[in-house]
Amino acid sequence: MLADDPTTFVTREVSDIEVEIGGIPGDRHYGILRPADSRQNIYPRGTMIANRRQISIVSVEECRRIAANMGVPEIRPEWLGANILVSGTDKLTELPAGARLLFPDGTGLICEGENLPCVGPGKVIEDVYKQTGLHRKFVPAARKSRGIVCSVEREGSIHRGDLVQIRLA
Numbered sequence: 464m465l466a467d468d469p470t471t472f473v474t475r476e477v478s479d480i481e482v483e484i485g486g487i488p489g490d491r492h493y494g495i496l497r498p499a500d501s502r503q504n505i506y507p508r509g510t511m512i513a514n515r516r517q518i519s520i521v522s523v524e525e526c527r528r529i530a531a532n533m534g535v536p537e538i539r540p541e542w543l544g545a546n547i548l549v550s551g552t553d554k555l556t557e558l559p560a561g562a563r564l565l566f567p568d569g570t571g572l573i574c575e576g577e578n579l580p581c582v583g584p585g586k587v588i589e590d591v592y593k594q595t596g597l598h599r600k601f602v603p604a605a606r607k608s609r610g611i612v613c614s615v616e617r618e619g620s621i622h623r624g625d626l627v628q629i630r631l632a
Contacts, residue, residue: 464476464477464480464540464541464545464546464547464548465477465480465487465489465490465546466490466491466492466544466546467489467490467491469491472491472544472583473541473542473544473587474540474541474544474545474546475541476541478622478623479620479621479622479623480546480547480620480621481618481619481620482518482570482572482615482618482619482620482621483615483618484615484618485514485517485615486514486517486518486614486615487517487518487546490517490546492514492516492517492518492519492546493517494514494517495513495514496511496512496513496514497511497512497513497514497516498510498511498512499511499512502579513614514614515575515576515612515614516575516578516612516614517612517613517614517615518546518547518572518612518613518614518615519543519544519545519546519547519578519610519611519612519613520545520546520547520548520549520555520564520572520610520611520612520613521540521543521545521547521548521549521555521578521609521610522548522549522550522551522552522553522555522556522610523548523549523550524550524551524552524553524555525553525554525555525556525608525609525610526538526539526540526543526548528608529601529604529605529608529609532600532603532604532605532608533588533597533600533601533604534600535588535592535597538588542584542587542588542591543584543609543610544583544584545610547621549627552629555610555611556577556578556607556608556609556610556611557577557607558574558611558629558631559574559631559632560574560575560576560632561573561574561631561632562574562629562630562631562632563616563629563630563632564613564627564628564629565627565628565629565630566619566620566621566625566627566628567625567626568619568620569617569619570615570617570618570619570620570621571615571616571617571619572613572614572615572616573613573614573615573616574611574612574613575611575612575613575614576611576612577607577609577610577611577612578609578610578611578612579609580601580602580604580605580606580609581602582598582601582602584601584605585597585598585599585600585601585602586598588601
């Protein structure tokens with residue numbers, strides 16, 4: 464999935480993605496560096512720091528859990544701004560920083576940690592379901608289920624249906 468519309472973080476589905484050391488070319492999170500924001504309050508806002516949020520990954524199982532917690536039929540990964548959807552990993556969000564995700568062609572991603580839930584996806588979900596106030600349920604519903612952010616360790620291609628190996632550090 465690709466976030467290539469500069470007006471939104473919502474991604475669109477694609478069958479393949481090429482990854483470079485800076486992330487996914489054309490994606491809003493592409494780059495080796497990025498400006499510090501509220502997540503890195505030890506630096507003045509806007510200070511250029513290493514981009515540890517190049518790629519966002521969520522699991523089918525955790526999207527289902529968020530949907531159940533919010534009382535909605537489904538949560539689509541693109542509404543969360545995810546680049547990759549995996550299945551068979553019930554506790555993806557609990558992967559430790561440093562875990563490697565390896566793809567068939569050798570592409571390697573490093574887990575940088577949990578993608579903490581924020582209000583943005585909640586507003587998208589509220590708009591989809593046209594339920595006033597629904598956005599307030601997202602953050603508590605997505606705690607420990609929002610997926611992970613990764614940086615690229617080895618460039619390559621990721622294709623829909625690829626089997627991913629997870630190796631703990």
